[in-house]
Amino acid sequence: xxxxxxxxxxxxxxxxxxxxxxxxxxxxxxxxxxxxxxxxxxxxxxxxxxxxxxxxxxxxxxxxxxxxxxxxxxxxxxxxxxxxxxxxxxxxxxxxxxxxxxxxxxxxxxxxxxxxxxxxxxxxxxxxxxxxxxxxxxxxxxxxxxxxxxxxxxxxxxxxxxxxxxxxxxxxxxxxxxxxxxxxxxxxxxxxxxxxxxxxxxxxxxxxxxxxxxxxxxxxxxxxxxxxxxxxxxxxxxxxxx
Amino acid sequence: xxxxxxxxxxxxxxxxxxxxxxxxxxxxxxxxxxxxxxxxxxxxxxxxxxxxxxxxxxxxxxxxxxxxxxxxxxxxxxxxxxxxxxxxxxxxxxxxxxxxxxxxxxxxxxxxxxxxxxxxxxxxxxxxxxxxxxxxxxxxxxxxxxxxxxxxxxxxxxxxxxxxxxxxxxxxxxxxxxxxxxxxxxxxxxxxxxxxxxxxxxxxxxxxxxxxxxxxxxxxxxxxxxxxxxxxxxxxxxxxxxxxxxxxxxxxxxxxxxxxxxxxxxxxxxxxxxxxxxxxxxxxxxxxxxxxxxxxxxxxxxxxxxxxxxxxxxxxxxxxxxxxxxxxxxxxxxxxxxxxxxxxxxxxxxxxxxxxxxxxxxxxxxxxxxxxxxxxxxxxxxxxxxxxxxxxxxxxxxxxxxxxxxxxxxxxxxxxxx
Numbered sequence: 088x089x090x091x092x093x094x095x096x097x098x099x100x101x102x103x104x105x106x107x108x109x110x111x112x113x114x115x116x117x118x119x120x121x122x123x124x125x126x127x128x129x130x131x132x133x134x135x136x137x138x139x140x141x142x143x144x145x146x147x148x149x150x151x152x153x154x155x156x157x158x159x160x161x162x163x164x165x166x167x168x169x170x171x172x173x174x175x176x177x178x179x180x181x182x183x184x185x186x187x188x189x190x191x192x193x194x195x196x197x198x199x200x201x202x203x204x205x206x207x208x209x210x211x212x213x214x215x216x217x218x219x220x221x222x223x224x225x226x227x228x229x230x231x232x233x234x235x236x237x238x239x240x241x242x243x244x245x246x247x248x249x250x251x252x253x254x255x256x257x258x259x260x261x262x263x264x265x266x267x268x269x270x271x272x273x274x275x276x277x278x279x280x281x282x283x284x285x286x287x288x289x290x291x292x293x294x295x296x297x298x299x300x301x302x303x304x305x306x307x308x309x310x311x312x313x314x315x316x317x318x319x320x321x322x323x324x325x326x327x328x329x
Numbered sequence: 330x331x332x333x334x335x336x337x338x339x340x341x342x343x344x345x346x347x348x349x350x351x352x353x354x355x356x357x358x359x360x361x362x363x364x365x366x367x368x369x370x371x372x373x374x375x376x377x378x379x380x381x382x383x384x385x386x387x388x389x390x391x392x393x394x395x396x397x398x399x400x401x402x403x404x405x406x407x408x409x410x411x412x413x414x415x416x417x418x419x420x421x422x423x424x425x426x427x428x429x430x431x432x433x434x435x436x437x438x439x440x441x442x443x444x445x446x447x448x449x450x451x452x453x454x455x456x457x458x459x460x461x462x463x464x465x466x467x468x469x470x471x472x473x474x475x476x477x478x479x480x481x482x483x484x485x486x487x488x489x490x491x492x493x494x495x496x497x498x499x500x501x502x503x504x505x506x507x508x509x510x511x512x513x514x515x516x517x518x519x520x521x522x523x524x525x526x527x528x529x530x531x532x533x534x535x536x537x538x539x540x541x542x543x544x545x546x547x548x549x550x551x552x553x554x555x556x557x558x559x560x561x562x563x564x565x566x567x568x569x570x571x572x573x574x575x576x577x578x579x580x581x582x583x584x585x586x587x588x589x590x591x592x593x594x595x596x597x598x599x600x601x602x603x604x605x606x607x608x609x610x611x612x613x614x615x616x617x618x619x620x621x622x623x624x625x626x627x628x629x630x631x632x633x634x635x636x637x638x639x640x641x642x643x644x645x646x647x648x649x650x651x652x653x654x655x656x657x658x659x660x661x662x663x664x665x666x667x668x669x670x671x672x673x674x675x676x677x678x679x680x681x682x683x684x685x686x687x688x689x690x691x692x693x694x695x696x697x698x699x700x701x702x703x704x705x706x707x708x709x710x711x712x713x714x715x716x717x718x719x720x721x722x723x724x725x726x727x728x729x730x731x732x733x734x735x736x737x738x739x740x741x742x743x744x745x746x747x
Contacts, residue, residue, distance in 0.1 A: 193343060249656075
């Protein structure tokens with residue numbers, strides 16, 4: 088069974104009462120298999136981020152069907168989607184989206200606080216993933232005391248602290264220097280290696296080629312969908328814990 | 330999944346601690362609101378109590394006749410200022426009172442009053458004291474009671490005797506713990522025998538009977554002040570319900586005594602306690618209204634402050650809400666977080682506000698009491714606490730939760746993009 092299957096997904100933006108509608112996605116159909124590292128590539132404005140938000144259950148399509156493990160997600164309530172995100176999905180954003188006024192540890196604990204574990208268990212799990220991204224020396228720091236690369240590593244730790252099946256990364260290296268970018272890509276590849284499905288959205292082909300499969304998207308439609316033959320492997324500076 | 334209240338509390342606690350400045354500002358808004366309401370209403374209540382106590386001391390079964398400047402109204406400022414500037418009306422006499430009690434059936438006794446300040450001394454102690462020249466009825470008609478010895482008698486009055494009855498504070502000032510009864514004190518170079526000491530009364534509004542020395546009215550007039558008039562006469566009524574008619578009868582007798590035909594030329598004023606009560610009620614009503622307006626204003630100011638901070642904070646936190654939703658928070662989780670945050674802030678602000686308000690009221694009542702030479706009661710009404718709390722809480726909840734609810738209703742991506 089496909090992990091995710093999209094059928095004729097469209098997304099329109101428009102103000103109610105106004106005639107102007109923007110068609111961002113114009114009928115997108117594809118599947119994602121468990122264990123893939125899928126890169127979705129396209130120029131800005133192509134609809135790739137919108138597509139990722141829909142696959143990531145952050146947004147709903149205007150039309151079309153989205154099956155997650157065979158279940159039609161359009162039938163689910165907002166709260167059911169929230170729980171599904173909590174259990175199945177981790178996000179990494181270009182701008183990190185760490186909460187500014189809480190520590191590294193508390194940021195990583197955040198998804199767990201909606202699970203209902205004991206505080207000790209929460210911290211144990213969080214420390215494990217923080218160690219995995221090599222940030223254990225910074226657990227009590229505030230996000231603004233970290234470099235961009237460090238912040239993104241914390242954000243990655245947060246993304247997989249719940250042990251989700253899929254990790255979505257939206258331009259995760261976009262705000263980073265190349266060395267930090269390499270580290271981030273290395274961690275993503277390692278996570279993929281450990282069995283997490285990774286969906287990466289980027290406009291840089293060099294970044295996209297770290298994946299196992301590439302979908303090129305342009306103007307809301309899929310241009311091509313091919314496996315990546317000569318996959319790039321990122322430098323491993325931060326060894327990922329097992 | 331996240332069913333546990335402790336988890337919810339924990340999330341809110343972390344968020345509050347993480348946003349210290351904002352939390353403190355919100356609390357401050359509530360503190361100001363609750364604080365002001367408590368203080369303002371406490372002052373109002375204290376004032377009412379203060380005035381009512383004065384009325385209570387004199388009783389309500391009396392009618393007062395006071396001197397008045399002719400051609401002025403008795404409550405007018407020209408009457409008050411003319412007398413204050415030194416125009417003394419010298420026409421009110423004890424004989425007028427005798428005539429009233431004889432002719433007006435509803436009156437059965439009276440006491441006259443004339444006041445003056447003199448130095449009194451006992452051995453080496455010298456004190457400035459307030460003398461009150463009156464007769465035997467004063468003790469019967471007011472709430473004052475004798476602690477030791479006797480009050481002034483009819484014979485003391487007739488005989489111009491040099492005897493005094495001391496208020497409890499005067500006794501303490503002059504004699505300390507020594508016995509006072511039978512001792513001689515000096516006023517204007519003459520010796521006066523202490524025949525009695527009054528029980529402690531406590532301050533009765535604007536005057537304090539504990540600080541007075543009672544002297545027979547005749548002694549006061551002839552030996553101390555060298556005059557033959559009084560400034561006030563207080564009549565006792567047999568039937569209080571007839572106060573209005575009796576007041577008219579008294580005025581008639583007074584005009585006869587003073588040979589006045591035109592009521593405008595009255596050199597006296599007749600006051601029933603009912604009238605006094607009406608005046609006091611309207612004054613207190615006005616003051617309460619004014620204080621209420623001040624309290625309302627400060628509540629509005631506090632409320633606007635809370636509203637501002639809440640609106641800004643929710644807007645500022647829309648991204649946070651988006652992120653929380655992205656990592657799995659449901660709409661309810663977000664709402665609970667904001668409700669708990671608002672409740673915690675409101676409670677904290679309310680408790681601090683009540684505490685500070687009570688503290689200032691306490692300090693205020695102490696100093697006002699001292700300034701007025703008596704006690705100003707500390708009254709913190711439950712309703713004022715509830716009112717302050719309620720308004721602040723509602724403001725906090727409405728302006729905190731409404732925007733949070735809106736933000737919680739956004740899709741995570743809309744919230745994240747903001």
